[in-house]
Structures are given as structure tokens and as C-alpha cells.
Amino acid sequence: MASDSASGVSTGIIPRNIHFEFEENLPLDWHSNDPAITHLYDALSLTFPEGEKFFVDSVRHYADRIDDPELKARVDDFIKQESIHAREHRSYNRLLAAHGVDTSFVDWLMNHGVAFMRKTPKKFQLAVTCADEHLTALFAEAILSDPRIMKDAHPFYQDLWRWHAMEEEEHKSVAYDVYQTVSGGVGGYLLRVSAMLFVAQDILIGIPLMQIHLMRKRGQLFNMKSWGRAFRHMWVAPGIWRRLCVGILDYYRPGFHPSQRDPGPEVVKWRNLYVETKKREAMTHPQLFAADG
Numbered sequence: 001m002a003s004d005s006a007s008g009v010s011t012g013i014i015p016r017n018i019h020f021e022f023e024e025n026l027p028l029d030w031h032s033n034d035p036a037i038t039h040l041y042d043a044l045s046l047t048f049p050e051g052e053k054f055f056v057d058s059v060r061h062y063a064d065r066i067d068d069p070e071l072k073a074r075v076d077d078f079i080k081q082e083s084i085h086a087r088e089h090r091s092y093n094r095l096l097a098a099h100g101v102d103t104s105f106v107d108w109l110m111n112h113g114v115a116f117m118r119k120t121p122k123k124f125q126l127a128v129t130c131a132d133e134h135l136t137a138l139f140a141e142a143i144l145s146d147p148r149i150m151k152d153a154h155p156f157y158q159d160l161w162r163w164h165a166m167e168e169e170e171h172k173s174v175a176y177d178v179y180q181t182v183s184g185g186v187g188g189y190l191l192r193v194s195a196m197l198f199v200a201q202d203i204l205i206g207i208p209l210m211q212i213h214l215m216r217k218r219g220q221l222f223n224m225k226s227w228g229r230a231f232r233h234m235w236v237a238p239g240i241w242r243r244l245c246v247g248i249l250d251y252y253r254p255g256f257h258p259s260q261r262d263p264g265p266e267v268v269k270w271r272n273l274y275v276e277t278k279k280r281e282a283m284t285h286p287q288l289f290a291a292d293g
């Protein structure tokens, strides 16, 4: 399936202007009825509004250096998707605050962290975006292909995270292709992999630190049962953090390109389901995974 962007060029990237209804009666511990697992995803959500705006700006900065009309159209659709993601995660984060979770320190950290990043050279900012996009693509690949990751989540959040994952999968090569247009050779490779060193520790260590902070604010810091379940979820089965660590190594190959990673057949099935609707109803669709075994 492919879309026609505003320029009329088919890009395969479909910005779905979905509005999720973040209602107050949604459970606070929406994943596995467990605070530590839930706050892992909540911490990620708290980084998205500022983070995705940064990604968009770092790619947009080089928009007038792109001559290829197909890549120009993909950049347009990438910007639309990320802007909608940021909007929906702002609503997600507002509900978290409405539930009484104090997110002010994480917000402060994100605002200052991104403000610092914006002072670095523009090419490094784009390299950071490429590295972040690889991590989000790995995350998306895991969510879309492994039913265990969202199996015990509330249907509303399953729907939200799979929608975001699917769109990340669709646009995973855009920032990388822009980077390759403006930065090649050995210098381009070295900058790209150095940015990943920076981003990998930022995500793999920074997000769990935010998770610990949210647990502390909830008065759940010493909930060892919950930490045990979260450890298993992140590192053992389904092991989402373990999968990120393994997938990062791929990025260091000189011939790496995001499109070389095959997310599996489930992605096409998810894409066919995610049509644009104004009011989003909870969807789990376990049959998608069951159909092909």
C-alpha cells in the first residue's frame, strides 16, 4: 500500500491523523497491571513531544538541500507523522499528570537536554536523529512482530503503541537518506556512529532512570515484585531492552541501511487496519498474530 503525498509522489508513508481519546477512566497501571512495566513506556512517552519535534527540525533544516522529489515527499510525510505522534503523546502525558504522577523532573530534563542538543552542529543533530530513528525502528519492529510485548496491556494502549510503531516502521529510512545526501564518506560514517554512542546510552540508561524516578514519585520505589516483572519484560521475555541492545550493533556496519531490516509480515496486516478515524476505539486484533502462527 502506498500513499500520495501532497506533492503527488507515492511514498509508502501514510500520516494517519488519529485522535486517541485519553479518558480519565483509563487505568494508571495500564501494562500488566504493573507500575514498573507501565512506567517504562510512560517514560518513553514523556520524551516524545520534545524529542520528535527535535527530529523534525533536524531533518527540515536540510530540506532545501534535497533535489530528489521522492525523498522530498518522504520528508514531508515524515514531518506529518512525527508531528501527529508528538501531539498524541502530549495528550498521553497530560493524562499521566492528571492521574497524579509528577512528571516535572522528566519534563525539565527533556527540555534542557533538547535545548543543549540544539546548540550542537546541525549535522550532528541530524546524525543524532538518525540514531534515534534506528532505535525507534527497533522498538517498532519488536512491538509489531512479537505479540508478547503488548499482550497484557490495556487495549487502548495496545492500539496507540502499535499505531506509533507502524508509522515509525514506515518512515525509518527518511532521516538516514537525508543524512546520506548531505554527509558521505568516512567522515559521515564516523559522525553517524559517534552519534549512536551518545544516543544509545541516552536511551538505554536514561529511560530506565526516568522509570525509577516515576516509581519513586508514585511511592513504588521498593516494590520489588514489580521491579522483578519489569526486569523480565525488559531483559528476558520478551526482552525488549535486550533486543534494542542487539539491534544497535547492526548500525555500526559501514554498509548499514534501515531498509535492510525486515520487520516481518505482521506490519502489512497492521497497516491495513490503521485507517484514519476521528475517534479511536480500542483494538487488539490478536488474530493477526494467530493467523500465520
Ligand SMILES: [Fe+2]
Pocket (backbone or CB within 6 Å): 052, 081, 082, 085, 086, 164, 168
Ligand atoms: Fe514518532
Ligand SMILES: [Fe+2]
Pocket (backbone or CB within 6 Å): 055, 082, 133, 136, 168, 171
Ligand atoms: Fe520517527
